[in-house]
Amino acid sequence: MENLDRGVVAVTVSGGVYVGWRMMGYEYTGTNSDTSYNVYRDGTKIANVTNSTNLLDASGTAASSYTVTCVLKGVEGAQSPAAMPWAQQYATIPLTPPADPDATVNATYTANDGAPGDLDGDGKLDIVLKWDPSNSKDNSQSGVTSDVFIDGYTLAGKRLWRIDLGPNIRAGAHYTQMSVYDFDGDGKAELAVKTAPGTKDGTGAYLKTGPAAGADNSQVYRNSSGYILTGPEWITVFDGATGAERATISYPVARGTVSDWGDSYGNRVDRFNGGFAFVKDNGAATGLPSIIQGRGYYTRLTVSALTYRKGILANNWIYDSKTSLNTNGAGDHSEMAADTDGDLGQEIITGQSTIDSAGTLKCQSGQGHGDAMDVGELIPGKGISVYSIHEGLGGEDIHDGATCKLYFNITNPGTDTGRGRAEYVAAANTTSASCDGMSNNYCADGTAGAPTTGSNFVMYWDADLWRELENSNSITKSGGGTLLTCASCSGNNGTKETPTLTADLLGDWREEIVWRNGNSLMVYTTTDVTTNRMYTLMHDPTYRSQVSFEQSAYNQPPHTGFRIAENMNPPPVPNISVVHPQP
Numbered sequence: 001m002e003n004l005d006r007g008v009v010a011v012t013v014s015g016g017v018y019v020g021w022r023m024m025g026y027e028y029t030g031t032n033s034d035t036s037y038n039v040y041r042d043g044t045k046i047a048n049v050t051n052s053t054n055l056l057d058a059s060g061t062a063a064s065s066y067t068v069t070c071v072l073k074g075v076e077g078a079q080s081p082a083a084m085p086w087a088q089q090y091a092t093i094p095l096t097p098p099a100d101p102d103a104t105v106n107a108t109y110t111a112n113d114g115a116p117g118d119l120d121g122d123g124k125l126d127i128v129l130k131w132d133p134s135n136s137k138d139n140s141q142s143g144v145t146s147d148v149f150i151d152g153y154t155l156a157g158k159r160l161w162r163i164d165l166g167p168n169i170r171a172g173a174h175y176t177q178m179s180v181y182d183f184d185g186d187g188k189a190e191l192a193v194k195t196a197p198g199t200k201d202g203t204g205a206y207l208k209t210g211p212a213a214g215a216d217n218s219q220v221y222r223n224s225s226g227y228i229l230t231g232p233e234w235i236t237v238f239d240g241a242t243g244a245e246r247a248t249i250s251y252p253v254a255r256g257t258v259s260d261w262g263d264s265y266g267n268r269v270d271r272f273n274g275g276f277a278f279v280k281d282n283g284a285a286t287g288l289p290s291i292i293q294g295r296g297y298y299t300r301l302t303v304s305a306l307t308y309r310k311g312i313l314a315n316n317w318i319y320d321s322k323t324s325l326n327t328n329g330a331g332d333h334s335e336m337a338a339d340t341d342g343d344l345g346q347e348i349i350t351g352q353s354t355i356d357s358a359g360t361l362k363c364q365s366g367q368g369h370g371d372a373m374d375v376g377e378l379i380p381g382k383g384i385s386v387y388s389i390h391e392g393l394g395g396e397d398i399h400d401g402a403t404c405k406l407y408f409n410i411t412n413p414g415t416d417t418g419r420g421r422a423e424y425v426a427a428a429n430t431t432s433a434s435c436d437g438m439s440n441n442y443c444a445d446g447t448a449g450a451p452t453t454g455s456n457f458v459m460y461w462d463a464d465l466w467r468e469l470e471n472s473n474s475i476t477k478s479g480g481g482t483l484l485t486c487a488s489c490s491g492n493n494g495t496k497e498t499p500t501l502t503a504d505l506l507g508d509w510r511e512e513i514v515w516r517n518g519n520s521l522m523v524y525t526t527t528d529v530t531t532n533r534m535y536t537l538m539h540d541p542t543y544r545s546q547v548s549f550e551q552s553a554y555n556q557p558p559h560t561g562f563r564i565a566e567n568m569n570p571p572p573v574p575n576i577s578v579v580h581p582q583p
Contacts, residue, residue: 001025001539003187003578005123006080009507010066011527017060017085018527020507021068023053025539025574032533038076040067052533053508062087089484093157093521098131098149101164107133107146111516112492113551114501115180115275117189119152119160119240125505125538126154126240127514127521128180128191130551132492136171139267142225145171150178150193152202152243155505155523161243163191166198167220168228170270173493174333177274177552179291180240183308185579189240190308192291194251194272196221197232202243207236210248210313227266229258235293237308247313252304253295253320262299271296275549277337277346278541279305279357281316285344287577290316292348292549297331298369303348303355317359319348330364332388333554336375337545338561340384340401344575346545347401349375351388354401363404367411368392372455374422375546376559379407384542384561387422396420396442408446419455423467423557424565425478426451451478457557459502460510460537463530465566470557472497473515489515489522498555503547509534534564539574 007022019039027035036050039057041064047055048071057064062085070077097109112132119126133146148171152160169176179192197215199207206217211234221231233251238244255261255269262268273294278287290305305316321330332351340347345357351370356362370388378385384401394415398408443450457470461483469476473489476482491497501514506525509532513524537543542561550558562571 001541001544001576001578002118002182003123003580004118004125004536004538006068007124007506007536008066008068008080008083009525010060010064010083010085011089011525012062012085012087013056013527016056016058017064017066018054018056018529019060019066019068020054020525021080022508022536023533024070025535025576026578027070027072028535028571028573030570030573034073036071038069038071040069040079041065052531054529056529060085089527090522090524091155093127093153093155093523095519095521096159097519098147098162098164100133100146102146105135105146107135109133109149111500111521113555114514114521115178115548115551116501116503116505117180117240118182118187119189120154121186121188121241124155126152126160126189127501128152128178129500129521130176130178133171136173137226138172139174139270142227144222144226147171148176150176150191152191152240153521160241161202163202163238163243164200165193166196166200166217167222168196168198168231169194170222170226170228174271174553177272177293179274179276179293180548181276181289182579183237183276183289183291184310185288187579190246191238191240192235192306192308193238193274194293195234195236195248196228199236201238201245205245207234207245207248209245210234211250212236212248225265227270229255229266229269235291235306235313237313247308247311249313252293252306252315252318253302260300261296268296268298271298271333271553273297273335273350273549273552275335275337275545275552277305277348277545279316279348279359280345281307283358285357287344292335292337294331294335294348294350297333297350301330301350301353303335303350303359305359319355319359319361321361330369332370332373334373334549334552334556336373336549336556338375338384338401338542346541349373349386349401351386352404354386354404362402365397365399365404365406367397367409371418371554372420373556374559375401376542376561377563378422380563382407387420389417389420391416398422408442410442421455421458423458424563425458425466425469454478456496457498457502459513459557460564461526461528463528463532465532465564465568467564470499470502470513475513484524486515486517486522486524489517492516493555496554501550502557503550504537504543509537511537534571535574539576541574541576
């Protein structure tokens with residue numbers, strides 16, 4: 001796992017200064033008595049905190065400086081980097097939109113989806129941001145699009161690099177899926193993404209390694225309808241600190257015959273998903289991360305795992321259904337990762353199908369393709385379950401992640417159920433699940449009348465252990481009022497109205513939200529003081545992998561590998577070690 005710093009965040013609030021910080025996964029022993037935290041203001045200790053990872057400093061001012069140390073079994077560790085209070089509940093990352101390389105088109109660009117990673121090895125999480133041109137297209141739509149750009153930003157607002165994917169990568173929610181993590185163990189994250197002739201790395205140079213060597217970068221392969229159905233397809237690993245190309249190989253699953261994917265005009269062949277997961281290498285659990293890229297999820301479903309180690313990018317395994325697994329399609333517009341069977345390798349969940357951590361089909365529910373899913377401990381004590389809505393069959397289900405056994409299933413043939421969500425959001429004994437077009441909200445066991453979850457995003461925000469609802473530019477309580485609104489902020493991806501990113505980026509275990517606001521990103525953090533204490537969610541392997549998939553196609557919120565709710569069991573002690581930056 002990433003060797004994160006203490007993540008101290010301080011915010012000037014009514015009554016003083018709110019201060020929050022990380023508990024590391026390796027500092028948690030399963031009991032609160034072993035670990036406490038000393039908080040220092042301007043070099044003077046002001047508190048020893050035993051029951052949380054935040055406090056309100058009533059004597060703090062805007063000029064105060066805060067550091068935090070961990071006291072583990074009576075031994076005090078090193079001081080954290082100092083943090084000065086924010087003047088408001090958010091930090092601003094200024095952005096400079098790209099200019100359209102084709103001045104005759106002159107598309108405008110808006111900030112789109114983001115993925116976190118420690119790009120420069122300083123222990124602080126950074127953001128890899130995809131830019132969306134105004135002429136981007138859904139795969140079902142014809143038309144030429146402008147280039148896709150990807151930037152690397154620190155949370156402090158520094159742009160590290162900009163990559164231009166070029167004219168042979170089409171723009172739209174289904175094409176460019178980013179795999180961001182430290183794949184080679186050097187303490188710095190990399191970006192892996194689909195590329196083609198015409199792609200320029202973060203130094204402004206055309207790609208030049210592997211099959212990209214000697215490529216004709218002036219060739220444009222798109223046809224008169226704007227689809228790109230011929231020409232080379234690659235995947236490239238880029239350096240996180242500089243954006244420079246590190247390695248390029250052929251994309252693991254070539255397009256082949258376009259009609260094999262379900263249509264002949266180019267819709268289904270170019271539907272991709274991507275992130276990272278701790279899958280197995282040659283059948284063995286190594287604990288090392290793999291790049292995950294998925295292509296297709298209707299007639300043909302593929303998932304590829306690749307490794308990048310010691311400068312070499314290589315295929316680990318490829319799952320290919322070859323033919324439809326059922327008449328309704330076997331995958332979703334998203335993917336997630338979780339260890340469903342306890343063998344220390346994460347499975348890839350494509351909605352109604354689970355691909356084993358070694359790259360074979362583990363199971364399939366038979367309920368077909370859907371537009372949204374949740375993967376986590378959705379039924380207390382049942383391990384990893386999958387919630388999915390149905391497009392062809394209508395309705396929703398929750399099934400076991402390892403066996404695909406259905407716990408709860410409602411169908412409504414002829415209805416395309418477009419939205420749904422499953423999460424612990426209010427005082428109920430089980431997960432509540434809501435679904436557009438259905439007359440009731442349901443619990444995971446099929447009981448009607450559960451508290452509403454909304455149907456867009458969810459996140460941890462206030463002082464309790466229930467998860468809050470997020471939609472467009474606001475955070476609300478299930479059955480309650482609005483907790484936060486950014487009136488000038490916007491959601492992404494049309495009617496989906498999803499944020500750029502939600503993740504535990506700073507402070508305690510609760511999540512930050514990143515919204516776009518014109519030519520800037522707004523990073524909001526909570527200031528609610530809580531006595532609930534957990535290690536950073538980014539040191540839970542399930543949550544960390546799922547955060548990487550959050551940006552993929554139809555964005556879905558991440559879940560932990562254990563149940564978080566007011567009557568939860570203590571979190572499991574994570575079986576992790578951290579990677580230290582190389583000299």
